[in-house]
Each structure stands twice: as structure tokens, then as C-alpha cells.
Amino acid sequence: MDFIFIYITNPSKEEARKIAKYLLKKKLIAGGNIFPINSLYWWEGEIVDENEFVLVAKTIEANFEKVKNEVEKIHSYRCPCVIKIPVSSNKKYFDWLRSEVK
Numbered sequence: 623m624d625f626i627f628i629y630i631t632n633p634s635k636e637e638a639r640k641i642a643k644y645l646l647k648k649k650l651i652a653g654g655n656i657f658p659i660n661s662l663y664w665w666e667g668e669i670v671d672e673n674e675f676v677l678v679a680k681t682i683e684a685n686f687e688k689v690k691n692e693v694e695k696i697h698s699y700r701c702p703c704v705i706k707i708p709v710s711s712n713k714k715y716f717d718w719l720r721s722e723v724k
Contacts, residue, residue: 624682625710629707638677650681650685659675660673
């Protein structure tokens with residue numbers, strides 16, 4: 623099975639929802655989950671400690687490049703985090719997911 627999660631960090635819950643809905647309407651993802659997180663990272667020579675929201679988008683491997691390109695077009699960050707994570711699932715869930723994406 624070629625099932626993946628795409629991990630996308632966002633500055634707000636609203637932006638995560640906007641991106642999820644945009645990708646859903648384009649049939650690039652079958653679904654997504656949004657979680658509040660605390661992020662620490664280097665940015666422009668400083669350690670940043672801030673709250674963000676992660677969107678875990680569920681799709682197939684073949685859609686990764688399309689999703690990445692679409693997110694980079696509409697995301698508010700200059701350098702958005704768009705990470706592919708290979709996953710496995712039960713067959714019924716995968717069959718549903720596969721039926722929902724292009």
C-alpha cells in the first residue's frame with residue numbers, strides 16, 4: 623500500500639483548516655487531523671519557542687509532490703514544513719482513502 627501522512631505545521635488552527643479544506647476540495651487528500659503543538663526550532667539565528675498547529679494530511683504516495691507544491695503556494699510561512707511519513711493501515715481504511723483521492 624502506498625499510504626502516507628503529510629505533516630504540515632501552521633501558525634494557527636484557522637490556517638491548518640484552510641489548507642486541509644483546500645487540499646480536500648482538490649481531492650489531493652482523503653482527510654486530515656489538526657493538533658495543537660509547541661514547537662522549538664532555529665530561525666534566523668535565534669531559538670524560537672511558539673505554539674503552532676500541525677495538519678496531518680492523509681493521502682497516497684503519488685500525491686506527495688502535488689500536495690507539497692499546493693501547500694507551498696498558499697502557506698503563510700516563507701519556509702513551510704511539509705514532511706512525508708510512510709504509514710500502513712488496515713485494508714478497509716486504505717480502500718476508503720484510495721477511493722477519495724485522485
